[in-house]
Amino acid sequence: MEFYKFDKDSGKAISKFNSNFIMSRIIQTEKVTHIGCMHLEEKGVIGYHQAVTPQLLLIMNGEGYVRGEPEEYFIIQSGDAVFWKKDEWHETKTYKGLTAIVIESEELNPSSFMPMKK
Incomplete structure (x- = not known):
């Protein structure tokens, strides 16, 4: 299990095309990728299981x-x-609730885009 940051402080200012925003890069893939949004209510759980893919x-x-x-x-x-x-075993749970995006693909290398969490 590895921890990364994609918050505003880990991003870069973008001004191209008269833009004014911060972009925090996350991932880039060429293979099939599944992206979903998970909504865990109070006391929600994503049960203990093995990752089918990274x-x-x-x-x-x-x-x-x-x-x-x-x-x-x-x-x-x-x-x-x-x-x-x-194949890594893992579980996610919350007491207050959380919303998360999940990205699943055979070719994920988050260290190429995001800083490690300290």
Whole structure:
């Protein structure tokens, strides 16, 4: 399990085309990629399971906890990204609720685009 940041502070200012915004790059793929949005209500759980393919979980709002194979939980919140390799066991849960984008693909390399969370 690896932790990354995609918050505003990890982005870069874009001014091309008269633009004025911050872009936090996340991932680039050439192979088939599945992208979904997960809505976990209060006390929601994504049960303990193995990753079928490499997956990247981007926390958009709310907060929760993730764990890998050891039963040690790590807090996650808006702007955090968690990466699991194929076959890695993991679980996500929240007490207050959270919304997350999940990206699943055989070719995910988040370290090429996002800084590691410290």
